[in-house]
Amino acid sequence: MSATLTAAPPVRYPPGDLAIWIFILAELAVFAIFFASYAFARMGDVAMFNEYQATLDKGVALINTLTLITSSYFVVRALAAIREDQRKTSVRWLLAALAMGALFLVVKSAEYVHHFGEGVRLSSNTFYMFYLSLTFFHFLHVVLGMVILAAVALKTHQGAYSASEHTGMETGGVYWHMVDLVWLILFPLVYVMR
Amino acid sequence: MNTVMKTQTAMRPCTRVYLLLVVLTLVTFAVGYFDLLSGNRALFLSLLVLGLALIKGQLIGDFFMGLKGVRGPWRFVILLWLLIPGTLITIAFTLAG
Incomplete structure (x- = not known):
């Protein structure tokens, strides 16, 4: 994707439908407010945030981060394949990306089950309130992203996209990359930084 | 043959x-896992980890979202977004000590 774009003359607008970029910017603005709120709320009780942050499993967060990065990479490969009119290959990459997304949901759900089993609730303390609401808000975006990717995979299978027309796949792809992008900030902020 | 070579390139x-991205993620994980964020270097390493995250975000924007091949204001939209929460988080963590 990138090499194709960088080799070509610069274009005025980003890949995909411009409407999805407006939607993405709105989503990113909400997450930015969430992130800043977390950081400034932490100032009120740094010791408490650090104490409960230590209860989170960084290994699980690592798996989830690698899962989303890999999934994003698979979407890039799917787009590269359709640009070469390799429809079946493109569908396979999209299905692989969906599998990675499903893995993320399974791992994250297991993490929630563990925390709820330990008695963690939104009302437990400010750290857990941010942790649960931030990560669940992102979780919902992963679900939406998977629905979009599944629709793109189905349309690709049906022959709706080709080397000359694949705007729909680009649109779905950039949304999925946004989901990945948000997690790349969320991971260090909530799980690592102290 | 030509098509295959084009795809690979x-x-x-x-x-x-x-x-x-994988390597930078592993570095971030290692900093947290090996508890390097303790003592007087906690703030420095926290901001370093944040910096790595911002670099990763820009890589996603440029190479995965395809903004590297875009000119005009859209070229920098992800960079701008990264800088806003990045700056606010840096201020909050610095003030918190």
């Missing part, structure tokens, strides 16, 4: 970016 930068 096109994918190399993205594959390199993917591997770089």
Whole structure:
């Protein structure tokens, strides 16, 4: 994707439908407010945030981060394949990306089950309130992203996209990359930084 | 043959970016896992980890979202977004000590 774009003359607008970029910017603005709120709320009780942050499993967060990065990479490969009119290959990459997304949901759900089993609730303390609401808000975006990717995979299978027309796949792809992008900030902020 | 070569050439930068993202993620994890964020270097390393996250975000924007090939204001939209929460988080963590 990138090499194709960088080799070509610069274009005025980003890949995909411009409407999805407006939607993405709105989503990113909400997450930015969430992130800043977390950081400034932490100032009120740094010791408490650090104490409960230590209860989170960084290994699980690592798996989830690698899962989303890999999934994003698979979407890039799917787009590269359709640009070469390799429809079946493109569908396979999209299905692989969906599998990675499903893995993320399974791992994250297991993490929630563990925390709820330990008695963690939104009302437990400010750290857990941010942790649960931030990560669940992102979780919902992963679900939406998977629905979009599944629709793109189905349309690709049906022959709706080709080397000359694949705007729909680009649109779905950039949304999925946004989901990945948000997690790349969320991971260090909530799980690592102290 | 020509098509295959074109595909392989096109994918190399993205594959390199993917591997770089993995390495930077492992570095972030290692900093947290080995509890390097204690004592007087906690703030420095926290901001370093944040910096790595911002670099990763820009790589996603440029190479995965395809903004590297875009000119005009859209070219920098992800960078701008990264700088806003990045700056606010830096201020909050610095003030918190």
